[in-house]
Amino acid sequence: MGIVLGPNQYGKAQNRVFRVHRETARHEIRDLNVSTSLRGDFTAAHDPGDQSGVLPTDTQKNTVFAFAKQGIGAIEEFGLTLADHFVAQTPAADGARIEIEEYAWDRIRSGGAGHDHSFVRRGGDTRTTVVTVAGQGAARRAWVVSGLRDLVIAKTTGSEFSGFLRDEYTTLAETDDRVLATSLVARWRYGGTDVDFDGCHASIRSVLLERFAEVHSLALQQSLYAMGGAVLERHPEVAEIRFSAPNKHHFEVDLSPFGLENPGEVFIAADRPYGLIEATVTRDDAPDAGQAWLSVPGFC
Structure with a gap:
């Protein structure tokens, strides 16, 4: 050996x-x-x-x-x-x-x-x-992966989570109205290097925020797919975009012992444990990624 x-x-x-x-x-x-x-x-x-x-x-x-x-x-x-x-x-x-x-x-x-x-x-x-x-x-070959991290975003309605798989250990209740929040990490791979990088970054950030706000979310996965799709539609120079999104849970506080109602107004913001959602949205004809993602941690 x-x-x-x-x-x-x-x-x-x-x-x-x-x-x-x-x-x-x-x-x-x-x-x-x-x-x-x-x-x-x-x-x-x-x-x-x-x-x-x-x-x-x-x-x-x-x-x-x-x-x-x-x-x-x-x-x-x-x-x-x-x-x-x-x-x-x-x-x-x-x-x-x-x-x-x-x-x-x-x-x-x-x-x-x-x-x-x-x-x-x-x-x-x-x-x-x-x-x-x-x-x-x-x-010579060159690859550029740009992005952002720690983009903390939340929506106080327009988000639900229901119809999920259940087994004997499932206790989560279904909901059609919840707080959806995450600290988003997004990285996108350009198809080349002849790009207005500053202009693209500002525009892509804006697109991500717009779609997060506009989409009625059935799950964080659905929101990420819609956000990524919007970026690819508006920016042909982007070959793919990858997300890592911790689900920052907000749990309604039971105020009934104090004689108070809580119709989705007061929450415990829990930082752990959290669901971690990761996804890639890509063009079906995207150029080969080559070494672009080599040693870029935290992405599937």
């Missing part, structure tokens, strides 16, 4: 980049969390331990900050630029994976307008991307 090295990658995780643009008195900021990884033939680094083909993770960190100085643009474009650079700099590497989160900030209101250089971090969801590049030149 022989022992061989299996799939591997290495890089610098969670480089926190806070970029301030000071070209004018009215500053602009970008706040990123960037993780880099290289893939390839790094067998010698593991056995016998020869590091001559390894671009240090510290170098990867320094590169992220140096490239941020030159300009970031859309996080997808920034990721592609970094990935191509690392593959070109590292002969043993045949691919690179760049994962980026972006945190949004708003200007603090002062004197009726947004302050020039004071900001407050925006609450809510976080923009994400995972960029993968394999090869160089004519053999």
Whole structure:
């Protein structure tokens, strides 16, 4: 029986980049969390331990900050630029994976307008991307998966859950009116890289929220399918969209011991255990996903 090295990658995780643009008195900021990884033939680094083909993770960190100085643009474009650079700099590497989160900030209101250089971090969801590049030149392939996480949404009616399978352990009551809430994670794969990434992200986020609000939900699964379908209908550049949605349960409180009625007004918001619904909505003619989802955790 022989022992061989299996799939591997290495890089610098969670480089926190806070970029301030000071070209004018009215500053602009970008706040990123960037993780880099290289893939390839790094067998010698593991056995016998020869590091001559390894671009240090510290170098990867320094590169992220140096490239941020030159300009970031859309996080997808920034990721592609970094990935191509690392593959070109590292002969043993045949691919690179760049994962980026972006945190949004708003200007603090002062004197009726947004302050020039004071900001407050925006609450809510976080923009994400995972960029993968394999090869160089004519053999180069690139995949971009963008998305968002921690998009907490709820509807206080227009949701039901009934007609489900029952067995001897089923106690859940059917309902035709409930609170439906989730902290949504959505990631979508583009069919190429010639995309207005900023414009698409803003539009897709809007579509997801619109469909969640508009659809009378028979189940969270049905809502996710409707949301994903709406994204694919409006955005031909998107090949597929994947969801991970914890069902944030809200249970009506029994107020009868206190002589009070509770017609769907007071709830216990329970954070665990929770149903976890995951789904992919895709085009039947979507291009091959290749390495797009490799090492993107949490998705079926």
